[in-house]
Amino acid sequence: MTRSKTTISRREALKIAGITGAALALNPMIAPSQAQAAPIASKGKIVVIGAGAAGVSTAARLYELLIEPDITIIDDTQTHLYQPAFSLIAGGVVGADYPKLDNADYIRAKWIKQKAIAIDPDGKSVTTANGETIGYDFLVIAAGIDLNYEAIEGLDRSMLGKNGIASVYAYESAVAAWDQLRELSQNSRSRKVSALFCETATPIKCGGAPKKIAFLAQDYIRRNGKRDNAELTQMMTGSAWFGVKVYADAIEKLYSKREMAGNFKHKLVKIDADRREATFAVPKLVMDEELGIELEKSELIVKPYDFIHVVPNQSGAAVVAQNPKLANPTGFLKVNIQTLQSETYPEIFGAGDIVATPFGKTGGSVRKHYKIVAQNLVDVMHGKAPSQRYDGYTVCPLITNYGSVMMLEFGYKGADGSDTLLPSAPLDPTQERWMWWLVKVHALLPIYKTMLRASA
Ligand SMILES: Cc1cc2nc3c(=O)[nH]c(=O)nc-3n(C[C@H](O)[C@H](O)[C@H](O)COP(=O)(O)OP(=O)(O)OC[C@H]3O[C@@H](n4cnc5c(N)ncnc54)[C@H](O)[C@@H]3O)c2cc1C
Numbered sequence: 001m002t003r004s005k006t007t008i009s010r011r012e013a014l015k016i017a018g019i020t021g022a023a024l025a026l027n028p029m030i031a032p033s034q035a036q037a038a039p040i041a042s043k044g045k046i047v048v049i050g051a052g053a054a055g056v057s058t059a060a061r062l063y064e065l066l067i068e069p070d071i072t073i074i075d076d077t078q079t080h081l082y083q084p085a086f087s088l089i090a091g092g093v094v095g096a097d098y099p100k101l102d103n104a105d106y107i108r109a110k111w112i113k114q115k116a117i118a119i120d121p122d123g124k125s126v127t128t129a130n131g132e133t134i135g136y137d138f139l140v141i142a143a144g145i146d147l148n149y150e151a152i153e154g155l156d157r158s159m160l161g162k163n164g165i166a167s168v169y170a171y172e173s174a175v176a177a178w179d180q181l182r183e184l185s186q187n188s189r190s191r192k193v194s195a196l197f198c199e200t201a202t203p204i205k206c207g208g209a210p211k212k213i214a215f216l217a218q219d220y221i222r223r224n225g226k227r228d229n230a231e232l233t234q235m236m237t238g239s240a241w242f243g244v245k246v247y248a249d250a251i252e253k254l255y256s257k258r259e260m261a262g263n264f265k266h267k268l269v270k271i272d273a274d275r276r277e278a279t280f281a282v283p284k285l286v287m288d289e290e291l292g293i294e295l296e297k298s299e300l301i302v303k304p305y306d307f308i309h310v311v312p313n314q315s316g317a318a319v320v321a322q323n324p325k326l327a328n329p330t331g332f333l334k335v336n337i338q339t340l341q342s343e344t345y346p347e348i349f350g351a352g353d354i355v356a357t358p359f360g361k362t363g364g365s366v367r368k369h370y371k372i373v374a375q376n377l378v379d380v381m382h383g384k385a386p387s388q389r390y391d392g393y394t395v396c397p398l399i400t401n402y403g404s405v406m407m408l409e410f411g412y413k414g415a416d417g418s419d420t421l422l423p424s425a426p427l428d429p430t431q432e433r434w435m436w437w438l439v440k441v442h443a444l445l446p447i448y449k450t451m452l453r454a455s456a
Pocket of ligand 1: 082362
């Protein structure tokens, strides 16, 4: 399969999307932003840490809500990567340049091209890598997630993209994964091959990504290699296919239908790259003879592989993770999960992947966050209580084949622990659909760019 064979033109896609217009118009990923109230006076200095999806969009929204606001963005990143394309790059659907945007096209605020290395929430200041200290009256923390591949023994980032070790979480390795996938498929023509698709126990961005690459591999080998020769196994750390029951059931059925296996409670702890062996810690009940009761112990299981997809441990960006006044124990920014405001420092807000919400580390969540955070900040600036609430909305466009996606949308669980489905189209969300593939491949990047200008 080549890139050109897997894509259709954007014009064709949008035409089809137009046919399903009623559904798409309802979709919060796609519907245009609401009409704006007239901007109001701005008071004080706003600093935004992070020029990714959340930081850029929030700053852009603040320009809509406020008259001549004083906004400074801190981030040394010039090339803004549209990360939802990483799985598509790994699957050869789009090329390596597809996700590259220039932050200069989107940032209107004063821009300090440095990393923030410290936040003093009591003194209301941020220190940058070049030693500058910047005071603020309001702070939006949108510094995203740090990836820690080194938490897996024997692995470091330089090993990604080689010797069958792939990962869609880092740009370079997503690019390399496309060659690795083709090599795996090629090998399946002449011999048995084994591919392991791992997950990790920390919160992660785009929780569906480790399964998207598995489904793409399955379909690619089916079309181009010898499917009977390929053993494809999802190695999950949890005990369910997905955190939302109806989606978990639908995913399990698809794995069964596509003859892909799944193992629960398998945590990747070590890689031997030379031998192509992966070690998993698996909980096991063992009788303790002295105590006379069964205790849970960890058993180590070694599995050979030809191809392994690894997911790094993830935490909030170090500038937050290393600040106990701001971070929770897993390194994410403590906020009220509805207002996205710090409960200790009312002038601090969080947006995007860095906030310690139970889930919602997706661009679709950012599309909710930036409006809520900008409005709540303006409310606090004007002496009011935050007026906006985040319902936990998140979306995973789970690629299930070349040409089909299951659009998994959900929000915070109910008080009784029940799941909350938030499908934005009047369609069964547990069905894989070509329409959602078109949205994922052709519509989401234009929408993302519009979001960066606070218009989506
Ligand atoms: C493989 C993959 C697939 C995905 N698929 C989807 C999908 O299909 N749909 C979807 O909705 N979402 C998807 N996502 C998730 C989506 O990309 C993220 O949720 C989104 O980018 C989060 O935006 P953010 O601004 O919080 O973080 P980012 O966009 O990561 O931006 C964080 C920014 O903070 C900066 N920063 C970090 N530390 C500092 C510091 N100390 N000082 C200053 N700046 C700092 C970084 O340089 C970066 O520019 C996917 C992600 C991945 C990796």
